[in-house]
Amino acid sequence: MLDVLEDVNAVCPVHGSISPLYLLGRDGVTHQQYVAPDVVFQDQSYDLLLPTSAQLDIGACLGKGTFGEVHEGRLFYTDTRVADRVAVKIVFKQARDRRDISKGFQSYLEQACSAYLTVRQEMSILSRLQHPHIVPLVALNLQPLSLLLMLAPCGGLDAKLRQLEGQGDHLPLFVVRQITIQVAKAMSYLHCHNIIYRDLKSDNVLVWELPGSGDAPPTSGVDVKLADYGISRSVLPSGTRGFGGTPPFIAPEIL
Numbered sequence: 001m002l003d004v005l006e007d008v009n010a011v012c013p014v015h016g017s018i019s020p021l022y023l024l025g026r027d028g029v030t031h032q033q034y035v036a037p038d039v040v041f042q043d044q045s046y047d048l049l050l051p052t053s054a055q056l057d058i059g060a061c062l063g064k065g066t067f068g069e070v071h072e073g074r075l076f077y078t079d080t081r082v083a084d085r086v087a088v089k090i091v092f093k094q095a096r097d098r099r100d101i102s103k104g105f106q107s108y109l110e111q112a113c114s115a116y117l118t119v120r121q122e123m124s125i126l127s128r129l130q131h132p133h134i135v136p137l138v139a140l141n142l143q144p145l146s147l148l149l150m151l152a153p154c155g156g157l158d159a160k161l162r163q164l165e166g167q168g169d170h171l172p173l174f175v176v177r178q179i180t181i182q183v184a185k186a187m188s189y190l191h192c193h194n195i196i197y198r199d200l201k202s203d204n205v206l207v208w209e210l211p212g213s214g215d216a217p218p219t220s221g222v223d224v225k226l227a228d229y230g231i232s233r234s235v236l237p238s239g240t241r242g243f244g245g246t247p248p249f250i251a252p253e254i255l
């Protein structure tokens with residue numbers, strides 16, 4: 001599936017070539033109908049896909065997670081000169097060196113499939129949500145396969161807490177209270193939309209504004225947003241199954 005996005009000629013042992021670029025018939029016509037639309041994300045709303053006229057510059061790495069890396073990015077649209085600052089959550093980078101793949105083809109396939117499922121999962125949840133304390137999804141980018149999110153100017157809350165701890169300092173109580181209230185509002189909104197989050201921890205709380213953070217004056221307000229919906233699930237009428245989370249943060253009754 002991911003090979004198709006990278007325009008690599010993926011050859012199915014039963015059906016032959018499945019990559020759109022290689023589906024030229026003898027008549028010279030491309031037969032894209034052989035590619036299931038969901039494989040190349042064509043089942044998604046056009047509003048969600050990054051338009052081909054947009055240019056994305058990927059910069060420094062902001063953080064690493066289970067499924068890939070998050071980089072700083074700048075998004076340019078042809079009709080405007082102003083660039084939007086985004087976070088590029090790259091869930092899967094094509095192994096350009098095919099020899100790397102042959103080292104462990106099975107694990108490469110597993111990674112590719114789990115990246116594809118994770119991006120669909122996170123996108124399907126985030127695209128339905130709109131809340132002041134939930135990270136906004138900007139677009140889905142296909143090459144490299146990544147989610148573009150609004151950039152949190154002050155990064156993750158975990159980094160901020162570690163920095164304060166290193167200085168022998170801590171957040172004032174009124175700030176902790178505001179963060180707790182904002183995260184609780186986000187969780188309540190998710191529950192109203194029948195979504196269980198499953199990964200609540202400070203790494204997944206992103207900071208827009210915090211007194212004393214970055215260039216913010218000590219008197220600035222508190223603004224945090226909940227990110228990372230990779231293992232969140234929609235609750236079905238038939239209930240929900242499965243187990244997920246980050247061990248030290250999983251509720252004791254689940255364990």
Ligand SMILES: Nc1ncnc2c1ncn2[C@@H]1O[C@H](COP(=O)(O)OP(=O)(O)OP(=O)(O)O)[C@@H](O)[C@H]1O
Pocket residue numbers: 062063064065066067068069070087089135149150151152153155156203204206227228229230
């Ligand atoms: N919108 C953003 N703005 C700034 N930094 C971000 C943004 N999104 C993610 N990050 C940084 O990247 C890190 C990893 O992001 P995220 O938690 O979404 O990825 P993940 O691979 O799903 O991680 P996990 O291991 O928690 O499952 C975050 O902890 C944060 O530091």
Ligand SMILES: [Mg+2]
Pocket residue numbers: 065203204228
């Ligand atoms: Mg995370």
